[in-house]
Amino acid sequence: MRTFNSKLGLRHIINCTLGTSLSIGAGLSFAEHAPHASGMEEIVITANKRTQNLNDVGLTVAVVSGDTFINQQINSLSDLAQTIPGLSYTNSANNTPIYTLRGVGFYETSIGSYPTVSVYSDEVPLSFPVLAAHTAYDLERVEVLKGPQGTLFGQNATGGAINYIAAKPTDEFSAGVNLSYGRFNEVIGEGFVSGPLSDTLKARLSSRVERADGWQVSNSRPNDANGEVKNYMGRLQLAFEPTDSTSFLLNVNGWKDKSETAAPQYIGLIPQNAILDSGVEAAPFSPLKERAADWTPGLPSADNRMWQASLRGDIDLTDSISLTSLTAYVDYKQTQGNEGDGLPTGDIDLLDNAGKIDSFSQELRLSNGSESALRWVLGANYENSNVDQTVHLDISNTSSNATLGFALGYPISQTIYSSFQEMTNYAFFGNVEYDVADTITLKGGVRYTDAKTNVDSCNMDPTGGANDTGPFFFDILLGGSFGSYETGQCFAVNLLDQPVGSVPIGAPGNYVDTLNEDNVSWRIGLDWNPHSDLLLYTNISKGYKAGSFPTVSAFEFNQYLPVTQESVLAYEGGFKASVFDRALQINGAVFYYDYTDKQLRSKQDGGPFGILDVLQNIPKSTIKGLELELVSRPVSGLIVSTTFAYLDTNIDEFTGINAGGVPADFSGTTVPFTPEYQVGANIDYEFPMTDTFDGFVGGSYTYNSDTVSVIGGDLNPATLADSAVGDASIFEINDYSLVDLRAGIQSVDGRWRVSVWGKNVFNEYYWNNVVAAFDTIGRYTNKPATYGASVTFKY
Template sequence: MSMRRKCQFSGVALVALMWSGIAVAQDAPTAAEASGAATSAGSGIGEIVVTANKREQNLNDVGVTAAVMGGDALKQQNLSSLSDVASRVPSLSYAAAPNGTPVYTLRGVGFYETSIGAYPSVSIYVDEIPLSFPVLTTHSTFDLERLEVLKGPQGTLFGQNATGGAINYIAAKPTDTFRAGATVTYGRFNQVDAEGYVSGPITDTLKARVAGRAEFGDGWQVSTTRPGDRNGKVENYMGRLQVVWEPVSSLRFLLNVNGWKDKSETQAGQYIAQQFQNEGLAIPPNPVGSWRDPAILATPFSANDPRAADWSNSSTLFPGQKVPFADNDMIQASLRADLDVGDFGTLTSLTAYTRFNERQGNDSDGMAINALDVPLTLGRIETVYQELRFANNPHNPFRFVLGGNYEWDKVDQQVNIDYFNSSARIGFGDLFGFPLSVDTITNNQRMRNYAFFGNVEYDVIENLTLKAGIRYTNARDKANICQSDPRAPYNLGNILKYFGAQYQGIPFQRYIPGECVSINVDSVAAQNGQFVPVVDYLPFGGIGDYHSTLAEDNVSWRVGADYKLTPGTLLYVNVSKGYKAGSFPSITGSTLNQYVPVHQESVLAYEGGIKATLLDRTLQVNLAGFYYDYRDKQLRTKLLDPTFGQLDVLQNIPKSSIKGFELELTARPSNHLTVNAAYTYLDARIDKFKGFNAGGDPEDFAGTAIPYTPKHQVSVSANYNQPVTSSLNMFLGATINYRSKTIATLGGDVNPSTVIAASTNCVYCINDYAVIDAQIGIEDTDKRWRAFIWGKNIGNAYYWTNVVSGYDTVSRFAGRPATYGVTLSYDFR
């Protein structure tokens, strides 16, 4: 039996076992064995602490669905990024975007957009300070107390961009006594990771913690055309300084200064198919394969191997520069102040400033030529955040949180695109005398958001708690988007001016360097032969930039009830509605229509569940069922451009729906063994939308699956700890994670008519896969030191997390192959 079938069988058997043995359940922490997230309760399962209501509570007392991983478990399992964590949390999916921007989807709710200035659908926080854009989250998984994944809309307390949920990093805090520690790892591909911290008191009222991490490694991808060439070098640096000052018992300050530097090589794609264009109105039909660059036709498809890939070692825009590279950095400073107002409650202030700089190149086509490369992206983000809230005494039967926050964001991005070897150069050169090969897009945005929120809980009787929350959000996004031609003889600029002149009926004039050259016609209406201008500040057919302001507001809310059936059993029900802000894209657009923003999306969620602690705290069973009414989902799709054929566009999907359930079991039959098993079922569908698939074919997508939403997700893990001597313990652990088949684009389960592949396999599918990780080692009984060997994807499974279409190509982004190594750590106390 193949490994895939074994894992499928194991998942089905696991679910059957859960249902036959237990009649109650909901969602407890994934990896509840994580000692860093739980407090000991004898031989039973420890209590798990979460901050879902912006105050620390026992997870089993809170009617939310959450997964929690402790800092100790993250270290033992060598999970050093949020993409690693996503592979362990059922219902949380990670996709590698071509430009390296991480995309997270939780329970089918996510936003696939590669612009650095796009708000996510899954909000991410470090100690309640937002990392407002996904690109800021790349290197935050170090020196943590725990990590929390809150599932379902969290808009009332965590803001409008948490329609899918929220992820909270809880950093390890300064200690009351001196402590220090260091961890060193050596692994495959010459991986060297070093992490350490120093923590303790400075005075009676002041204590601090300094932590840092450095990561190095050789390239793991092997060039298809240059077998001796490697890509994927790792060079990252992370640091965090925290200072706690408590001048009096009622007043506390926490200063947190953290940041990272990324000088790694970005991942290259795997070239898996050719894709010719569904021609625009301006181009006569042409036979398949015409206007093909011989270099594309001569390039072989990548092997079905996790290491196989290819990339460009030069660019026509930047000769001699290897395309995949990064030189990015982020720094954040935040100050938290807590003032106790007698015994009544606590006033909390959160102030933060974040800055991010991007300079990187990405190879999207998976080829050694420039069919579609982004050799240089420049970006900058600045964010200012302020929150003020008041929470009353948490021991009061009536508990409330009232507050407001303000955020200001400045996001600038310049994307340079090189498609010298594409059919655009040959086709437009033959037809019009303008061989196209380069493009530059700039997107400058200024965003302002403010909100007011409140959340209440009331213990009606001893076992029954009613809950309600509401938030009003007002958002404004002012954008200026410009497409220009960066290089003489300015073929892109000239051809767009030529077509603009045709629309206007005026003489053609040559491109002026620096001009913005997208055309003011509505390309969607153009499909019916009717041309409608998009903006009123340019004439019909005129060329220029796109500037607009997106102003939105909304009211998110949540109501629910928690009922303690017994001291160890909690039943709960929640109904909530959340919103995600609208967004402007950063894409090449021949017409201004492609820059029109999508407006805000909403999720109305119904959820109920049960949490049960059984058998003298040796068994925890959790079950949650949910249904989402998903309106105006924001999705990157395709349109048929009148000049260039199929191009990218952001669109709102009018109506979608998601239903499913999550079942989790954690058993601790002895002090030595903890077993955790989880299963998630998702049925995520588009209910209403007509558009174009990735190949430019018109299609009615009603009833088709939402991308990046595997129907079945299974995670099974076991951790065993056994004393060897009075001062020495042996431990071992293993995890199997299985994800069923999904798709990377709308209608991706059927190959478009424009695709030419090596086989009839579904090119836009993300096939099902199973990944096995394991660890074995020794440690002293006081956990002062630890030594272990570990393996990730030890079966060397070939899987991928994303498939993207270029102008002529389709490529996929594979998961890393088998990696293994040894880790040594020591704590000084």
């Protein structure tokens, strides 16, 4: 019987990650190396839907192994972003994770929005960012593909793709456990059991538990903490091979998140109306320290859960042609509260941010073997997703409440806004590689995608009060023309130039609309191998990301309008070189992106309601940059790696109101969340101590230059009354440097490992986002210095 390894990528090469752990926390395209003469062993990836040596793939792919996640304490999406050059992570105000890769990202807080950087688990799409929150455990590796994707993966993406590859069931019994204890009483336990159940059936059961005390400290209540962690994850895989030509992999996994959501630091006051709430007006700014924050007591919370089932089948139809089927269903439910303003009172808070995602996907593809000079993949995929989100918004301490209550007797205090969406997508794709000579390979791919989204959005008043939000619309704004407000009615007004559904011009109601789009994405390229240890490649690709509708608290229908699909035309050239008998690996790439209709969340003037959220397209922007990475093994046991990434981003054409409420022509400004420079370095040294165990030490360094959280972030709003940062740009994200250290001992046979570690050991104060939330501006900080010890055992 053949082993569970295949040219199609399902049967990944397991021992790729069972060698000596020489990981690169700086984010190089090497994550696990076993000694190979004086150099490093080849790394196997499946980025092209077939098993290949990383150095033979003419794409920019970063790889981080599962052992690296454990050894370097990579416990979150934010930690992963620190290991990949060109990748940035942002925590949104609604706790929706956002990735920006090589300057391509989409800052949108709705759970029902497709990302620019798509995420997969063993090639199965996790279509929306929230679904990938707790995927990183018991991994073989993670592959990050940079640049537009779509000709091979199940979702179009303009920025790139992240593929989490889980460790697979093994031919022989094995088990392992990793326990870690750190600052803030953080306890992390992860383990697996794997092995055969019969001659044709193997299984792997893995799980992870995370718990920690809160690390944020309330400015107004020194004994109150926020940020408690309670996460639970599990995965069961069954690998069934009834014949030598047929195999199936069933993966049932899920997680439960009962942690507390992040609270921002209150750093700026931007009154939207003449009269401020007395509590907001008197509130002091937060100290600019890593742990300082504030929140409404009892508000930051989560009770979210996700489960997924996927079935992969691989059937060899002939000696050279195989059929692959990927079927998946995911179910997600969200119930959480989000602190909006960083104050102990409710200027703007999300009392209940509830959501639900049901998503079904199916992919079928045919491919031939890797041995042929002409290698091809043909396939089709389908997705149907239903995404509902309902947010209970408390605005009882805003300047709108104070001003309208004083002037008109309508102290608006709360709303419930919602969107109910159905997305249906289907696509047909093909990819081909042809060796025109021993050293030259031509590549090409194309994909046709048809996307349809139906939406039903509403904003209503839940209180039933005679002088609250709904009555203000019906009595004052609409002058009583539509009678008295009844609790539960949708009060947003159709101020567009045509009826929407059953809602005529000038009337209130629910917004019902459909967005139909299609596109053709493609890629062409050439690989040249003038030497067995040198690859030169060039690619030109066109990628798309589907449009979407926002989930917003709208007062008029213009806020409900969707953004249309965006596209990127990308030019890239690069090289991969192994020199000095594989003692030194050098990779480099340069790229230029012509970005059309970039999607972003911005603002519009909402009159008495201040600046309110909308989605918009930026007509034109450009991105150019380069990446360089080196991994060397100067002596036995020592791995030294360095990375450098440079980005030059530019908004070529956009006039509007940015997410900070500043109206301007933003041509010539930079793209948000794109530091110009990212530098990383990593050292790992292993050395013998006795006949039975070795010692090891290691350290990682990461530097990110400054960037901004909004377009035109160097401009402060004219309405900024005061701030904690003086005359500085309030939406700036300062540069920062992080240092991680680790040391320990491990058995020679790899059975056990004991380590002590520190992350951000110099206690750098840094943040990843700055958000304007009605009358306030808040900053989302990252964790301070943490340290602890870990024990790993494998059987």
